[in-house]
Amino acid sequence: MGRMVEMRTEPKKKVVFIMGTAHCGSTLLTLVLGGHSDCLSLGEISNLPDFYRRNKPICSVCEGECSLWDQKFSDQDLQALVHGFSDRRVHRFIPLKVEKQVRRLLRADSVFNPYSLIASKVEESVLIDSTKTVWWLQKRLAAREFNENLSPYLIHLIRDGRAVMNSYSRRKQYQGLTSQQFGEQFGTLWKNRVTNENNFFDSFSGKKIRLRYEEFATNSEAITQRLCNWLEIEFQPDMLSYWKHQHHTISGNKGTRASVQRYQNDAQSNRNVGIKLNQKWQQRLSAEQIAAFYQVTDGMNKNYEW
């Protein structure tokens, strides 16, 4: 006689999607959440296929041999993730749609359910994806895994458009423009992105929360507690010291990542690090740039001003 097997249904693992514009402070949020013992921050997982194909280290913190991506995932696993996170075809003569059906018939589950594959390899029950774009969210949430074994959570991270504008002003493509041109070009981009995000947020039927970067950066403890309640995990005060924890995130803000790297190398060198609100735009943006931005966005930033 076989022994009785006690059936127990595992609680669903969670995938938290951070949505927001570039430079909205998502790296900080990603690392704070990733400092929780039950959360694993993936970073911008959308970059995994590209990094893998170019032979670039997957982990942007370790920048080399990594105890997560190199040790817990075989090359076969990584290849499944590369296919799962991209739409690139395996064979150019088979139409993608047919190929997907064939692979489905072959039960190539890991290819279609990349987050489930990651979840099966790690102990943490919450995965954080900070890819941020609506395009990515729409594509990923359509996967079967979100109807079956995973629960999606959505954080819409918003930030004063002027702070975002300041970060964009350093990009190559905007060099040499007049204040008016830059304000208009950035404003059009920002308005479209934020409008898309708001529409997506409204249509998302799962658990969702809207969060202001500035509130998070100035009132970190209370906001992090609120996020933990929302995620149904216990608040751990230590997660606020994000630089003290191991992280294996993909991409993200260099400066924020650097504070983690410095601490891992020398715990003494990093005593001044902490969560601070960055308002450099106040010194760096000109009145003309801001005026052009407000003009082209019809004052939409009024709701986001800090």
Ligand SMILES: [Zn+2]
């Ligand atoms: Zn790593």
